[in-house]
Structures are given as C-alpha cells and as structure tokens.
Amino acid sequence: MNEPERIKKEKDGLDVYEDILRYARTGYHSIHPDDMYRFRWYGLYEQKPKNGHFMLRVKIPGGELTSAQMRTLGEIADRYARGFADITTRQNFQFHWITIEDVPDIFDRLHRAGLTTSGACGDITRNVVGCPVAGIDPAEILDGRPYVLAVTRYFLNNREFSDLPRKYKMSVAGCAVHCAQPEINDVGATAVRRKRLNGEWEYGFHVRVGGGLSSRPHFAQKLNMFVPPEKLVDVIRAITEIFRDFGYRENRKRARLKFLVADWGIERFEQEVRARLDWTPEPAIEWEEPFRAYRDHVxxxxxxxxxxxxxxxxxxxxxxxxxxxxxxxxxxxxxxxxxxxxxxxxxxxxxxxxxxxxxxxxxxxxxxxxxxxxxPFRRAAVACTGNEFCNLAITETKRLIVEIVEHLERTVPLDEPIRINLNGCPNDCGQHHIGDIGLQGCLVNVGGEKVEGYDIALGGRLGRDARFVRPIWRKVPASQVKFALERLLNNYLALRDPEEDFSDFVDRHTDEELASMMRVEFAEGVDDPPPLAPPPAELVEG
Ligand code: HEM
Ligand code: SF4
The missing domain is CATH 3.30.70.3340 (Alpha-Beta Plaits)
Known part of the structure; x- marks a missing residue:
C-alpha cells in the first residue's frame, strides 16, 4: 500500500479538522506528517519553502459569491495573506502565507460567511465548477446553478466519498458553449433539451466521464444517457461509487478516473453506471456540440x-x-x-x-x-501557481505571464481572441494542454548552466474538434518565449487566410513550419536553429 492510501486508511482526511485546531495552539513544528497530508482535505497545502506557511483554497461552487463573502475573502487576504489572493482555474480563491496559528480565525470567518474549504484539495470531490453566467446568459439552455449546488451539497462532507483513489473534479453547467470545460473534468454534465410531442421543451443533461489534464491528458467520453435534471445527482453518485470502488489506488500515477474509463471503455463503464441505478435512463439525444466556442465573459x-x-x-x-x-x-x-x-x-x-x-x-x-x-492576450491568459509557492514547480509563472502579455500587447496588433496557458511543470494546473498557445515549464541547459525554460505547444481547444496541443519547440529559455510568440503571431496575422482562425492556421501548418515562424534562437538539443524548415515564402521577419 502506498503512503497516501495508508494515511487515508488510518484516519479519514475529513477527520483532521479537530487536529487542525489543536495544531493551531501547539504550532507548526508539532504537526505530524500524516496529518499534514490530511490537511489538504480542508484546503491547506504547505507552500514553498516548507517553513511554516500554507496556501489555503476556498471553494466557490459554480464561481458565484455574494459581496459579503467577497468582503470576508478580502479581509482574510488583507489580514492573513499578505494582501492578495489568486482566482483559480476552478473558480476558487487561493491564499498564500497562511500560518497554522491563524487558521481557526480564518475558518471562523469563512464559516460565518457561508464559505468552506472542505474538499478543496485532497482525494475527494473538489469544487464543482459551472458557467459563470448561469442564470443571466441569454443563450443558455437552463440555469445550471441549482444543479451545481445540489451536487455540491450531496458530496460536501459526505463520508461515503471522502476517501477516493485520487482527486475528483466535476463540472455542471446549463450553457450551450460549454465554457465550464466538461471535456477535462472527471465528470462533466452539460444541459440539453428536446421537443416533446406536445411542443414543450424537455430538459436534461448529457454526462461525460474520465476527462483530466496533468501529464497524461484525456478528454472525457460521453455516456449514452439522457439524464432528467432531478436524476443528475443520482447518476453522479453512481459514477463516483465506481471510481471509489474500482479506481487504481495502488498506483497514484494511474489513479484518476480517466485511466479506469480508458481501460474499461465507455460501454462497460456505462453498463456499470446503469447497474447502480434503480431506474433506466433513456439514450442520449442528438446534440450539436459547440464548435470553437470562445467566451471569456470579459x-x-x-x-x-x-x-x-x-x-x-x-x-x-x-x-x-x-x-x-x-x-x-x-x-x-x-x-x-x-x-x-x-x-x-x-x-x-x-x-x-x-x-x-x-x-x-x-x-x-x-x-x-x-x-x-x-x-486579447490579457483577457484569456492563464498561469498556474509556479515556483513562488508550489513545491512541485520547475519555473516561475505569474510574473512571466505578465511579461509575455505586456510584450505581445506592444508588438502584435492581434484582432481576435487567443488563449495563452502557462504552467510551471507538467502537472498542468494552468491547463496548457488546451491553450491556443500552451507553455510548459522546464529547465534548459545553456552552456552548462540550468536556466528556466518552456516547451512551446500550439493548437489546443475544447468543443467539437477538441484536441490537445502539438509540441512545437522544446526547452526554449524563458527570456526568449515572448519573442518567439511575437514572431509566430505576426506571421499568423500576415499569412492567415481570410476565414481562418488561429486553430485552423495551426492545423494547416506542419510542426516545422510553425517552428520556423517562431525563429527561436536557442533551444537545448537543437544544433542550429532557426529555421528547421524552409519558411513560407512571405514569412514576416521579426
Ligand atoms: C501531483 C500534483 C498535482 C497535479 C497532478 C495537479 C494537476 C492539476 C490540474 C490538471 C489542474 C487543472 C485545472 C482543472 O482541473 O481545471 C490543477 C489545478 C490547480 N492546481 Fe494543481 N496539481 C498538482 C499539485 C498542485 C500544487 C502543489 C499546487 C500549488 C501549490 C497546485 C495548484 C493548483 C491550482 C491553484 C489549481 C487551480 C484550480 C483549483 O482551484 O483547483 N496544484 N491541478
Ligand atoms: S502546474 Fe506544476 S508548478 Fe504549476 S501549480 Fe501545478 S504543480 Fe505547481
């Protein structure tokens, strides 16, 4: 049995709450390593360097919060977290610089505001994400918020599901463009509707399972079911039981639901789901998936x-x-x-x-x-936590994304949306696999010295023609990345066809052509860049 499994079996992650309050009195150095691991179940994660400070993640189901809750978060940031917080890719707030002594007061403030950190990290159902314009979007199919909350309530502090094989992420949304990213969640529920014979609309959900990013990304696959809204929690309960009972606990690297779904195949997985329901779902309905839908809501x-x-x-x-x-x-x-x-x-x-x-x-x-x-760069740019606070990080991220965005704003007159996603390591918290431009941190050997660098990959997207990025350059020093992107995007502006978007442009060109457009001056292991291939005739020099 591996360490995380042993720790979870000896004491459930949710049972560490009272210990957290006790450690707040006895201090950081008294924290038992097993309990330190269990702290994640309440959103507490040791930050880098491990010398007494924590990051704390607060869950915001569907991303909706009240002014009173935001004020509480702002006060916590001001008082305990050196004056700032991060909004995350799962619509949460994350604080840094928290000390164990301050946690009881922070929890108290959060609870009084109706907020929780329970299940924010650890092998448990994480924050349920949703459409940020649920209930107000003129084009939505249904308002997904009641279902986000129903799923959240069912799983919150639910001991049946507090020891899962690995983290478990859900997306529930009623919008038509799937901006809540169902394809990259363990469970992704999206609203659909069909006309009844009497002319009225009947609403329901399609449900995908087994998506996830990280170093081995998978898109979720769709169950062949039309799920009535009032049955959604029941279907997700069945899916989560299967994960709990059959997920590969013995190997953390293969423990996410995506590996089980990939091994079983979606048909067998669906049979197992149906066997755990006391009703019979109808098959999924004909449904047009969104195509290249882009919505940043700004x-x-x-x-x-x-x-x-x-x-x-x-x-x-x-x-x-x-x-x-x-x-x-x-x-x-x-x-x-x-x-x-x-x-x-x-x-x-x-x-x-x-x-x-x-x-x-x-x-x-x-x-x-x-x-x-x-x-366009600023609206959609995403960066993970990076080596400022993350123990797994290889590179710095949050300052670099600002530098890249500011450089591109000065040098590329882009007139359409573009998503740049940047990560400090292959874990992909910043979702580089699905970026138009995906940057993944690494170390680069420059003249015998290791410097921070990035792999540059292109063409990721969700929706009907979903695909993960194609790696184009590996091990480019961080300082060169903004120049490489400037050249790439100016080439795009000069060479694109009238009806073409950035995804089409990437699809139409070979890796070598795209590499040569960036005119990278140095990349580890490449003897003589650039160019790798003859550039297109009208290549813009940069
Ligand atoms: C084995 C370790 C880890 C893996 C495989 C991993 C993977 C991921 C992935 C794939 C996401 C994608 C976002 C999404 O699901 O929509 C994510 C989210 C995130 N991760 Fe990690 N991560 C790891 C550890 C960490 C650590 C150590 C930190 C920071 C100290 C961190 C910070 C975040 C943050 C801030 C998010 C944003 C979303 C949220 O609120 O949950 N991760 N992680
Ligand atoms: S992608 Fe890597 S560096 Fe960035 S927050 Fe996740 S684990 Fe840390």
Missing part, C-alpha cells in the same frame, strides 16, 4: 433579464489584491445586486448592472485596476 454584455448587464473584468494571472476584492464587493452592492462570479480564466464578473449604472461601474472598476476592456 466586457459589458446584455443579460437575459431585460435592461440588465454583466460587467466582466480581466484579472491577469488571477492575482487580485485585497483592496480590489473589497472594492469589487462594494461596487457589486452599489451597482449590481451584491453578487460576483469568478471564471475559469481567472477573471471576475459583476452581474445585474442596470444600463444607467454601467458607465459609472466600469469607471470605478478601472480606478482599482480592474479593466473591462483588455487586449
């Missing part, structure tokens, strides 16, 4: 509620200061309905703003450096 957008707008602001790399959190909480109260939403692109929205309030609100947001108009 900007001013009309809601389905007449005369109402949501205002989305770009929070580059997700890092947000306590003052910005407190200001956005107050502004959402003054100009909206005291509600905010987080997005998986690490951005923030204020919904329910009446037409007459939009201009004042966007001005006030700009005053605290939360812009609603942002370049």
């Amino acid at each position: 900007g001013v957008h009309p809601q389905k509620q007449e005369g109402m707008y949501w205002v989305g602001v770009a929070v580059l790399s997700g890092r947000i200061r306590a003052e910005q959190m407190l200001a956005s909480a107050a502004l959402a109260e003054e100009f909206g309905q005291g509600i905010l939403r987080t997005t998986n692109q690490q951005n923030l929205l204020i919904p329910y703003v009446s037409a007459g309030n939009v201009d004042t609100l966007v001005r006030e947001l700009e005053r605290v450096n939360l812009p609603h108009i942002a370049s």
Whole structure:
C-alpha cells in the first residue's frame, strides 16, 4: 500500500479538522506528517519553502459569491495573506502565507460567511465548477446553478466519498458553449433539451466521464444517457461509487478516473453506471456540440433579464489584491445586486448592472485596476501557481505571464481572441494542454548552466474538434518565449487566410513550419536553429 492510501486508511482526511485546531495552539513544528497530508482535505497545502506557511483554497461552487463573502475573502487576504489572493482555474480563491496559528480565525470567518474549504484539495470531490453566467446568459439552455449546488451539497462532507483513489473534479453547467470545460473534468454534465410531442421543451443533461489534464491528458467520453435534471445527482453518485470502488489506488500515477474509463471503455463503464441505478435512463439525444466556442465573459454584455448587464473584468494571472476584492464587493452592492462570479480564466464578473449604472461601474472598476476592456492576450491568459509557492514547480509563472502579455500587447496588433496557458511543470494546473498557445515549464541547459525554460505547444481547444496541443519547440529559455510568440503571431496575422482562425492556421501548418515562424534562437538539443524548415515564402521577419 502506498503512503497516501495508508494515511487515508488510518484516519479519514475529513477527520483532521479537530487536529487542525489543536495544531493551531501547539504550532507548526508539532504537526505530524500524516496529518499534514490530511490537511489538504480542508484546503491547506504547505507552500514553498516548507517553513511554516500554507496556501489555503476556498471553494466557490459554480464561481458565484455574494459581496459579503467577497468582503470576508478580502479581509482574510488583507489580514492573513499578505494582501492578495489568486482566482483559480476552478473558480476558487487561493491564499498564500497562511500560518497554522491563524487558521481557526480564518475558518471562523469563512464559516460565518457561508464559505468552506472542505474538499478543496485532497482525494475527494473538489469544487464543482459551472458557467459563470448561469442564470443571466441569454443563450443558455437552463440555469445550471441549482444543479451545481445540489451536487455540491450531496458530496460536501459526505463520508461515503471522502476517501477516493485520487482527486475528483466535476463540472455542471446549463450553457450551450460549454465554457465550464466538461471535456477535462472527471465528470462533466452539460444541459440539453428536446421537443416533446406536445411542443414543450424537455430538459436534461448529457454526462461525460474520465476527462483530466496533468501529464497524461484525456478528454472525457460521453455516456449514452439522457439524464432528467432531478436524476443528475443520482447518476453522479453512481459514477463516483465506481471510481471509489474500482479506481487504481495502488498506483497514484494511474489513479484518476480517466485511466479506469480508458481501460474499461465507455460501454462497460456505462453498463456499470446503469447497474447502480434503480431506474433506466433513456439514450442520449442528438446534440450539436459547440464548435470553437470562445467566451471569456470579459466586457459589458446584455443579460437575459431585460435592461440588465454583466460587467466582466480581466484579472491577469488571477492575482487580485485585497483592496480590489473589497472594492469589487462594494461596487457589486452599489451597482449590481451584491453578487460576483469568478471564471475559469481567472477573471471576475459583476452581474445585474442596470444600463444607467454601467458607465459609472466600469469607471470605478478601472480606478482599482480592474479593466473591462483588455487586449486579447490579457483577457484569456492563464498561469498556474509556479515556483513562488508550489513545491512541485520547475519555473516561475505569474510574473512571466505578465511579461509575455505586456510584450505581445506592444508588438502584435492581434484582432481576435487567443488563449495563452502557462504552467510551471507538467502537472498542468494552468491547463496548457488546451491553450491556443500552451507553455510548459522546464529547465534548459545553456552552456552548462540550468536556466528556466518552456516547451512551446500550439493548437489546443475544447468543443467539437477538441484536441490537445502539438509540441512545437522544446526547452526554449524563458527570456526568449515572448519573442518567439511575437514572431509566430505576426506571421499568423500576415499569412492567415481570410476565414481562418488561429486553430485552423495551426492545423494547416506542419510542426516545422510553425517552428520556423517562431525563429527561436536557442533551444537545448537543437544544433542550429532557426529555421528547421524552409519558411513560407512571405514569412514576416521579426
Ligand atoms: C501531483 C500534483 C498535482 C497535479 C497532478 C495537479 C494537476 C492539476 C490540474 C490538471 C489542474 C487543472 C485545472 C482543472 O482541473 O481545471 C490543477 C489545478 C490547480 N492546481 Fe494543481 N496539481 C498538482 C499539485 C498542485 C500544487 C502543489 C499546487 C500549488 C501549490 C497546485 C495548484 C493548483 C491550482 C491553484 C489549481 C487551480 C484550480 C483549483 O482551484 O483547483 N496544484 N491541478
Ligand atoms: S502546474 Fe506544476 S508548478 Fe504549476 S501549480 Fe501545478 S504543480 Fe505547481
């Protein structure tokens, strides 16, 4: 039995709560290593270097929170977390610099605000993600929030499912463009509807299983089921039981649900799900999957509620200061309905703003450096935690993404969306596998010295023609990455066909052609770059 399994079997992760409160009195050095591991079940993870500070992740189901909750988070950031937090790719808030002594007061504040860290990390159901414009999007199929909350409530502190083989991520959404990324979750539920004979709409969900990124990414596969909304929790319960009972606990590297689904095949997995239901689901219905749907939610957008707008602001790399959190909480109260939403692109929205309030609100947001108009690079850029705080990191990430975005804003007049996803190691917390441009941290040997570098990969996307990125360059020093991307994107602008988007452009060119467009000056193991292949005739020099 491996260490994590032993630790979980000896005491459940959820049982460490009282110990956390005790360690807060006895101090960091008294923490038993097994309990330190179990701390994850309450969102506490030791940060780098391991000298007494923690990161703390607070779950925000579906990304929706109230102004009062945001104020609590802002106060925690200010008082205990050196004045900032990170909005994460699962719509959570993550603090750094937390000490064990401060945890009881932080938990107390969170609980009073109706927030929890239970199940934020560890081998348990993580935050359930959803569409950040649920209930307000004019084109949505149904409002997914009640289902996000139903699934959240069912699994929260549920001892039947608190010792899973590995982390377990769910996405539940009612929107048509699947911005909640069902394809890369262990379970992804997406709303569908069909016309009944009497002309009325009947709503339901399609459910995918076995997606996930990390170093061996898999897209989730669809069960052949039309799931009535009131049965969604039951189906997810059955899926989660199968994972709990059959997941490969003996090997952490193959313990995610994706490996079980891949080995069994989707038909066998579905049979097992059906065997655990006391009703018989109908087959899935004909459904057009979204194609190249891009939605970053930034900007001013009309809601389905007449005369109402949501205002989305770009929070580059997700890092947000306590003052910005407190200001956005107050502004959402003054100009909206005291509600905010987080997005998986690490951005923030204020919904329910009446037409007459939009201009004042966007001005006030700009005053605290939360812009609603942002370049294509800034709107969608995502970066993981990186070596500032992450013990597994190879490279620094949050400063580098700012440097890259600012450089591209100055040098590339791009007129369409582009998603840059950057990670500090192959674990892929920043989702580089699905970026238009995916950057993965590594070390590069330059003249006998190791420097930080990146593998550059292109063409990732979700939706009907979903695919993971194609690696184009390996081991490029970090300082060169922004120049390589500048050349690539200026070539794209010069060489693209009129109807072509960046995905088509990447698909149309070979690895060698794309590599040569970047004109990388040095990459470890490549003797004589550039170019690797004759560049296209009209190649833009850069
Ligand atoms: C074996 C170790 C790890 C693996 C395989 C892993 C993998 C991943 C993956 C694939 C995501 C993708 C986002 C998504 O699911 O939508 C993610 C999210 C995330 N990871 Fe990791 N990760 C690991 C450890 C860590 C560590 C040590 C840290 C930081 C100290 C970290 C920080 C994050 C953050 C901030 C997110 C954002 C989403 C959230 O709120 O859950 N991860 N992780
Ligand atoms: S991708 Fe790697 S470096 Fe980045 S947060 Fe995840 S584990 Fe850490």
